[in-house]
Amino acid sequence: MIAASIYILVCSALNRLRVRLRRLREPRYLVGAIAGAAYVYFAFFARLRSQRSASVRRRGAPIPLQPTGLLASAGPALAGLGLMLGAAAAWLVPFNSGLLEFSEAETQFLFPAPVSRRGLILHRLIRSQLGMLFTSAVVAVASPSLGGYLRLRVALGVWLLLCTVRVYFTGVTLARARLLTADTRARRVAWLPLAIVSTALLVVGTVLFNEFATVPLQNGQDLLQRFVAVTSRGAAWIVLAPFTAMARPLFASWPQPYLTSMVVSAAVLAACVTWVMLSDGAFQAATEAAADRKTQRQEAASASKYRTAARAWSLAPAGRAEIAFAWKAATQTLRSVDMRLVLRLCAMLAGLTVAGSILGRNNSLVAVAGGLATGAALLWVMLAPQAIRLDLRDDLEHLELLKTWPVRAEAVIRGELLWPVMLVTAVAWGLLAIGIVLSGASFPQFRFGTRLSVGCAGLILAPGLALAQLTIHNAAALFFPAWVPLGSQRSRGLDAMGQRLITLGGTWLTLIVMTLPAAVTAALVWFVLRYLIGAAAYVPAAAVAVVILVVEALVATELLGPVYERLDALAVERAE
């Protein structure tokens, strides 16, 4: 079975790699991969290299390869204590190790095959190695100020730790299933580890209580010193030993202490694996329970995603197609959020705003709240169009259906934009309204007229800015449909990361170009009118800006129409 598991693992990894490499033949993926690789290089390796060389320059000596001082001596015991608490909690809270969850293919191929239960557990353990190795590598790479070889040692230590934790959780799951079994021997085997962990917890708890309850703490250093002292001798040391052994490779120095700690840590892993293999009698029940939980999770996610009770409005039998698209997206929104919660939140915010306005402008809390609301409105308008994907980005999943509808392409695009614009605007207006009401406290340096004028200008500008951004995001989806993740899918790999970076950069650049004419014209209008109407000039300036933005967006939708018509359903790529 081990050979078969390794075969599945190697073939899957190679095929995944082959698919990704084959994708690079397409320029868009190649460009994305280059951008992604550059990002990874500059974000991690170049930074680490510069840190290292700066450290060497600063000290004139090689960087230290292991933590020193109190942390090095307290680290294993502290980590061991944390692991012990986690191990105990696993009996109370059913952690999911994932090792008992099999994919559909595994269930179909391996369960009917003449493979023992132990073989199946071993297979899942082997299959989970790639993920754990990757996590270990990420931890080692992301750890600051570590040398090259120390990174490798940390990665190996983390990998052993993750393996042991995962196997232990699987053992707990199997044992929990047999705690009440009629088979006396199996029941004893199931209760034994629980008894050991409970005893260990009791011993360590008593020792720590005796130590810290009697003599008061001086400071943090005192806490660590005394903790190290009590956990390095007697009963506490004995019961904590397996847990500290798991964490020790992360703190041990090279070579002899590290190698010894790795051997001991591997021995703990071997003990856990043996325990799980001996508990395989409960495998059938546990895998069925895991499969049930998986199904329940999926069903619950599916069932709770949309609520039939909520509805936007009743769609009239005749009218513009754009409204039908807005109705569709509005229904989707209302069915995916808890409207009672939203209404309660709105009522609470309104109440707090009224209370804030009554408290007056001299209250610092009110000033902070008003400033936060204004800042949140700005952030919302600039970031929400990226995150709220209730438009073509979401509907590309249904492109095959959309393409059969007798609706002008331009109307489809405008219809897709309508609801997200309304949604972003509504929230922005709410936040801005709070900001305006509390502006007396937040911005007391400005006169009421100025505050009101700027606030109203914000209210006018919000839909224009939202529309401009959403138009750009939808244009990007039409031009690069294969870069848009469908539904809950998330494309993976360096090329996907690079594509996201390119899309983000392109979107912001296009937004600057799109808003520039509106900004320049608005500035001119404000400059001329401020001599005539004073602070109120912000309002007509914003109105002019929003008209320009809307016209630009409408022109863009007309230009995007043929792009949508040419868009082939096959251009929309299903993620791996």
Place this chain on the structure above:
Amino acid sequence: MALALEHFRRVYGSFTAVEDLTFAVAPGEIVGLIGPNGAGKTTTLRALAGILRPTSGSVQIDGHDLTADPIEAKRRLAFMPDEPHLFEYLTVEEHLRLTGRLYQVPDIDRRGATLLSELELTGKEKSLPGELSRGMRQKVVIACGLVRNATTLLFDEPLTGLDPLGIRRMRETIVSRGRGGAAILLSSHLLHLVEEICTRVIIMDRGRKVADGTFEELAYRADLAIAGSSLEQIFLKVTGRDQPDPTP
């Protein structure tokens, strides 16, 4: 002709899925489109529905070119795919209302209720697709296709996921629509279904049309006469799969 395809060609990268395909379907005709896997049937249907653009050639629905005049062409067309694509957040009733609005169907509520009853979906009006079985979802797609008076109906494996009673009802529905004057193109691997309800058969293989005619015409065609009189025998002969397997 209600549906006319001329010199249709579709290429995926370096692979030609359909090559120089020409045929027409007249009002009242029920044409079966059959062929082995990878013959190009689904590509043809998806191009006819406006989902895929032809690499070359033209598609006309009731005289409206699908590329030049897509709105009028699509208004007259109903495509029922083998895989039911529904909006997870809209109920059955709302799917019908949305269809009615987009296709400008008068009296959509009454028509919808009649259809739901015909397709045995009464009582499921307020259900979300996630609450329906695959067969029921398929019926909802079919209801959305039939709720408007489309002149051209395209069915891709219409019986997939249906129970025996649903299959019977679906057969009756297709035949009654054909008798009502609709041009119907139906793709299926169920040769007995095609033999039973279709008035004409088009056989495709490797992206090309290899046979086109009524059963009688095909059965009496000189090169097919020796194959036998059943559609299965004709199909195997035409696609070259009637030879015994050379491997022992």
